Amino acid sequence: MKTKDRILETARELFNARRFGNVTTAELAAECGIAEGNLWYHYKNKRALLEAIAGQFLLDVEERLALLPSDPERILHQYADMLFALMSEIRRYRFLYRDQADYGEHTDNLLKRLPGIYRDTQSQFQTFFHGMIKGNHLALDQAHIPALATNSVLILRYHLEFLRESGQDSDIGSGAVRAAVEQHLTLFQQSLSASARETLHNALESALETA
Amino acid sequence: MKTKDRILETARELFNARRFGNVTTAELAAECGIAEGNLWYHYKNKRALLEAIAGQFLLDVEERLALLPSDPERILHQYADMLFALMSEIRRYRFLYRDQADYGEHTDNLLKRLPGIYRDTQSQFQTFFHGMIKGNHLALDQAHIPALATNSVLILRYHLEFLRESGQDSDIGSGAVRAAVEQHLTLFQQSLSASARETLHNALESALETA
């Protein structure tokens, strides 16, 4: 991999692990195996590095938001795929969701888009829940869908932080993603038909195993 | 108020508003209207200041955890009072819940106690939900209580952050607390009896108005 790309990947991983504001450019350079001055050849300053990562993030988000229930026969599988894409995104760009306070107050693409991303994600969940009701998988008053969508996004977004703050293992590979997905399922599991529950469970299992 | 106490209160407010790591001791001194050097007469260093606030926090937490359903006749009112105390605590010590990554890796009282606080808070919610079932306010399979307690704590804890990240108003007096409480109610409102729903609603309203 080119040095420029290696810097980007390493930076994203370090920021995720230890916060944007806590990672010094000296540490980043050391982790990349290059001199610190070399960073500034590839990226004008630390913020330019942030904005490069944010650019990738925004592309990935649009791709994930496009995951909608296109085939009524497979809506539960498509839901599992969407969930998995969302959790991958939340983990891959965790520091962007988490460390906004570190960036300072200047407006930029990321800060302008994030509110819309949350709004669009909740709409995405509502679309899936509507589809599940229409397909007789979910027995729920339509009036409850907005609250359910909000609760789902909130739990999937913050469950990792909740585990970390609770002193439980929130590392990759520790089953933290599975725990978040299962926790969000408790929100509407009672309203799922028996067959839907099993289909969804299996679809989630296979999505998680492929990971 | 004594200078020492004024520093503590001002620090807590500034940390809540702008993160522990982003508030410089120069800013804190200016906000208190004293010289920066005077800070170090009252507190040995910035961490000692943090630990003084954490000490107050731990006292308040124990007091809030002691709020349990003692009177079956008034369990819904007592639940409203507990919710209100929890939300007050989350807002008053917001930065302690939020900025743990800023404190560095050294263990101290706070980092040791926080996991237990989350665990005890979930137990507290379970106790209330059991009491509501016993009192015929809540119709729910007991097996669902742990998940409901976890979901409740998660939503009450993170709803403020969710509003902020979503670009919505999360300031004091903007109804953010009411929004969090209402969002958490959507988790089990369908399982409440009609009279319980009304009693709880009124109890929450009066608790919020007293604030």
Place this chain on the structure above:
DNA sequence: GTCTATAGCCCGATAGAC
């Protein structure tokens, strides 16, 4: 494209006068 050296800034904390 990568290195070394270092400038310049901000921060937490100290020393010592009043």
Place this chain on the structure above:
DNA sequence: GTCTATCGGGCTATAGAC
């Protein structure tokens, strides 16, 4: 108990050799 003055350290970023 409060102030002024300043130090030492860590950080981002620049300059310039190779």
